[in-house]
Amino acid sequence: xxxxxxxxxxxxxxxxxxxHLQQALKLMRAGFPGRRAAAIARLPEFDxxxxxxxxxxxxxxxxxxxxxxxxEKNVIAQGGQVHWCRTPQEACETVLAICRRLDAKTVxxxxxxxxxxxxxxDYLEANGVxxxxxxxxxxxxxxxxxxxxxxxxPAIHLVKEQVADSFRATHRxxxxxxxxDEAPTLVAEARGVLRQKFLxxxxxxxxxxxxxxxxxxxxIVTNEGNGDLTQTLTKxxxxxxxxxxxxPTLEDASTxxxxxxxxxxxxxxxxxxxxxxxxxxxxxxxxxxxxxxxxLDNGRSAMLGTEFQDMLRCIRCGACMNHCPVYAxxxxxxxxxxxxxxxxxxxxxxxxxxxxxxxLPNASTFCGRCESVCPMRIPLPKMMRHxxxxxxxxxxxxxxxxxxxxxxxxxAKNPPLYRLAANAAARVLATFGGARGRFRSLPLxxxxxxxxxxxxxxxxxFMSLWAxxxxxxxxx
Amino acid sequence: xxxxxxxxxxxxxxxxDLYRPAVGFAAVKLLEQAGCRVEVPLTQTCCxxxxxxxxxKADTKAIARQxxxxxxxxxxxxxxxxxxxxxxxxxxxxxFADEPAMFxxxxxxxxxxxxxxxxxxxxxxxxxVAARYDGVATYHDACSGLRxxxxxxxxxxxxxxxxxxxxxxLPGAEVCCGFGGTFSVKYPQISDKMVGDKxxxxxxxxxxxxxxxxxxCLLNMAGKLSRLGKEVRVRHIAEVLADMxxxxxxxxVGEALR
Numbered sequence: 001x002x003x004x005x006x007x008x009x010x011x012x013x014x015x016x017x018x019x020h021l022q023q024a025l026k027l028m029r030a031g032f033p034g035r036r037a038a039a040i041a042r043l044p045e046f047d048x049x050x051x052x053x054x055x056x057x058x059x060x061x062x063x064x065x066x067x068x069x070x071x072e073k074n075v076i077a078q079g080g081q082v083h084w085c086r087t088p089q090e091a092c093e094t095v096l097a098i099c100r101r102l103d104a105k106t107v108x109x110x111x112x113x114x115x116x117x118x119x120x121x122d123y124l125e126a127n128g129v130x131x132x133x134x135x136x137x138x139x140x141x142x143x144x145x146x147x148x149x150x151x152x153x154p155a156i157h158l159v160k161e162q163v164a165d166s167f168r169a170t171h172r173x174x175x176x177x178x179x180x181d182e183a184p185t186l187v188a189e190a191r192g193v194l195r196q197k198f199l200x201x202x203x204x205x206x207x208x209x210x211x212x213x214x215x216x217x218x219x220i221v222t223n224e225g226n227g228d229l230t231q232t233l234t235k236x237x238x239x240x241x242x243x244x245x246x247x248p249t250l251e252d253a254s255t256x257x258x259x260x261x262x263x264x265x266x267x268x269x270x271x272x273x274x275x276x277x278x279x280x281x282x283x284x285x286x287x288x289x290x291x292x293x294x295x296l297d298n299g300r301s302a303m304l305g306t307e308f309q310d311m312l313r314c315i316r317c318g319a320c321m322n323h324c325p326v327y328a329x330x331x332x333x334x335x336x337x338x339x340x341x342x343x344x345x346x347x348x349x350x351x352x353x354x355x356x357x358x359x360l361p362n363a364s365t366f367c368g369r370c371e372s373v374c375p376m377r378i379p380l381p382k383m384m385r386h387x388x389x390x391x392x393x394x395x396x397x398x399x400x401x402x403x404x405x406x407x408x409x410x411x412a413k414n415p416p417l418y419r420l421a422a423n424a425a426a427r428v429l430a431t432f433g434g435a436r437g438r439f440r441s442l443p444l445x446x447x448x449x450x451x452x453x454x455x456x457x458x459x460x461x462f463m464s465l466w467a468x469x470x471x472x473x474x475x476x
Numbered sequence: 477x478x479x480x481x482x483x484x485x486x487x488x489x490x491x492x493d494l495y496r497p498a499v500g501f502a503a504v505k506l507l508e509q510a511g512c513r514v515e516v517p518l519t520q521t522c523c524x525x526x527x528x529x530x531x532x533k534a535d536t537k538a539i540a541r542q543x544x545x546x547x548x549x550x551x552x553x554x555x556x557x558x559x560x561x562x563x564x565x566x567x568x569x570x571x572f573a574d575e576p577a578m579f580x581x582x583x584x585x586x587x588x589x590x591x592x593x594x595x596x597x598x599x600x601x602x603x604x605v606a607a608r609y610d611g612v613a614t615y616h617d618a619c620s621g622l623r624x625x626x627x628x629x630x631x632x633x634x635x636x637x638x639x640x641x642x643x644x645x646l647p648g649a650e651v652c653c654g655f656g657g658t659f660s661v662k663y664p665q666i667s668d669k670m671v672g673d674k675x676x677x678x679x680x681x682x683x684x685x686x687x688x689x690x691x692x693c694l695l696n697m698a699g700k701l702s703r704l705g706k707e708v709r710v711r712h713i714a715e716v717l718a719d720m721x722x723x724x725x726x727x728x729v730g731e732a733l734r
Contacts, residue, residue, distance in 0.1 A: 012663070012665065012666055016665055016666070016669055325651055325652045325670050326666055326670070329666050329669040329670055330666060330669075362662060362663075363662075363666065364656070364659065365619070365652045365654065365656025365657075365659045365667075366619075367619035367623070367651075367652035367656070368619055368620070368623040369619070369623070369651070369652065371623075372623050385528070385531065389531040389533055390531070391531055392531030392532050392533075393531070397530070401530075401661075401662070405527065405532060408526060409526075409532065409535035409539070411521070412490075412522045412527075412535075412539050413535070413538050413542065415520070415542070418521040422493060422494050425494060426494050426495075434730055436730045437729040437730030438698075438702055438728040438729075445661075447661065447664025447665070448664050449699075450665075451664075451665070451700070451703065452671060452696070452700040452702075452703045453698075453699040453700075453702045453728060454695070455495070455699055455702075455727050455728035456728075456730070457494055457495045457496070458495065458496055458498065458724065461493045462488050462497035462499075462501070463488065463493055463516070463518070465497050466497075466516050
């Protein structure tokens with residue numbers, strides 16, 4: 001998809017004024033953090049597991065060539081194939097070629113963020129193959145022609161009334177007078193519509209939460225079971241993956257699984273954990289006819305060995321965005337590309353370029369809540385700051401902001417001058433705002449005073465009062 | 477022979493210096509009450525965060541060098557802000573990771589640097605303060621103090637010893653107020669939305685007073701509360717602990733309106 005991250009400010013403005021979105025975000029704020037906290041309180045060894053999980057991924061990243069080769073070798077040994085793709089274009093072409101060879105008309109899809117990254121749906125549709133999303137959230141946004149606003153809850157920006165409207169508009173074969181005001185009725189309707197499509201699909205596409213090197217297996221976790229149906233009933237199962245997903249062993253995958261669902265939704269485990277190893281064998285009762293892993297790079301290997309390498313530990317749990325006060329204010333679409341929130345603020349500039357996505361690492365107060373909940377201990381604020389350093393070097397921030405910062409830094413490096421300037425500023429501000437104690441508007445802080453007051457200073461700086469007091473008491 | 481009182485350098489912070497000298501004097505009083513000798517080096521300006529968080533590493537390092545030179549001879553450096561305290565304690569050593577000599581000096585300073593309230597409790601072992609404040613207060617945990625320096629129980633412990641004060645816990649006290657330094661300048665609308673949510677949470681506690689340990693957050697929250705017409709008195713926690721609330725009006729309240 002075409003990123004709109006450069007328009008983050010305008011996107012955010014729209015989001016702040018969108019009443020439905022704000023209602024949905026309020027529910028999210030009240031939900032995820034409390035559920036995660038409760039799940040973790042029930043598992044005393046959670047922090048030790050985080051350390052183990054981090055160590056597993058650090059080990060993989062340090063020995064990536066070995067594990068990538070082992071994974072491919074074992075996929076082949078199980079009768080599958082691995083396709084290495086450098087770009088979204090290559091990945092899309094690879095998927096289409098498989099569909100064409102199998103004469104596939106429809107493709108069912110389980111949840112996969114890589115498919116969003118490569119804009120697979122648009123590509124397949126443009127080439128005469130119909131993609132059908134089977135994850136409820138993904139299905140909702142597909143029929144609304146939107147894209148996910150959250151990596152594990154793609155339709156979290158919507159309230160159920162909006163979903164009901166979309167179902168009425170799309171499922172025209174059903175009774176128009178039916179009631180759709182409760183979430184379970186919506187789920188039941190989607191299930192009924194989708195079940196038929198599972199049965200008629202030719203190819204199933206899913207993502208992967210893990211690629212297990214020792215067995216050549218891929219693993220997905222879902223709460224709807226749609227992943228299983230997607231992959232077992234088709235001529236071919238295509239797994240879209242990237243190098244973040246690689247783990248050495250099944251044992252390692254289970255360690256990370258123990259932190260994944262707890263961090264994401266506060267569940268101890270997702271409802272379905274599905275291990276896929278190769279295509280259907282002669283003795284199997286079901287399974288796909290072929291098994292393909294499309295392994296996308298799209299700029300990730302260039303992050304290795306840089307200050308952004310730690311980002312490749314990300315397991316896409318969404319805890320960082322669930323706890324981010326900026327995400328909770330503007331929602332995921334404001335970030336303008338596939339990955340929103342703090343993890344998106346680090347990853348998006350890496351994948352689409354900092355010229356496009358320069359706002360994202362700036363749109364953070366560095367409150368540190370994302371890092372404090374990240375199961376993989378990714379230092380997200382630190383990496384956002386690295387992006388800001390690159391932007392500063394490339395002079396990408398607005399000229400007025402840079403000029404203001406320059407004047408301030410000049411003064412801060414010259415204490416006597418700084419004293420004079422601070423004294424003058426304190427006096428002037430106190431003279432004009434002192435009686436009320438605050439300003440309702442200030443020329444250089446118009447953005448600030450639009451929605452809140454700016455308190456006025458007391459009148460003299462601490463340093464000048466301190467010096468006066470030392471003089472009075474005769475101290476040195 | 478009694479131990480020599482520790483020699484403490486007060487890092488005033490630029491916002492306390494400019495906006496609210498009362499917080500600096502409250503810090504001095506608390507430190508002296510705890511048995512410290514307090515000095516205020518004149519060559520301090522700011523910890524450098526505006527530059528650091530804007531990606532301007534060269535200016536940040538220049539300012540950090542200045543702070544290190546001004547403060548490295550003290551037994552302790554105490555800061556009435558978790559944000560500036562965290563900058564010196566965590567980020568100064570990171571800045572000089574590639575310069576061994578400076579790294580050592582930065583590390584030396586970092587190990588001696590404390591946020592005010594945690595210094596009083598964790599280092600000086602203060603159990604209580606001699607202060608009175610009649611009111612119901614709620615306390616916001618400013619982000620850097622909480623997550624970088626572990627300031628959580630210490631302020632609550634000392635507030636419990638203030639005569640007349642009842643603490644009403646703030647739901648979501650650990651959620652950012654939306655200040656974020658330069659963030660509030662670059663993204664004022666998002667910042668305003670965040671502080672609006674915070675103001676609603678504060679009002680819901682029914683407290684008549686809001687306390688926190690960081691001037692930036694306090695200015696932000698006081699500005700929003702007053703714009704919304706909420707009658708909540710906003711103060712830096714040091715003013716209450718030092719029993720100095722009679723000497724200065726709450727943040728954002730003019731002398732004429734006291």
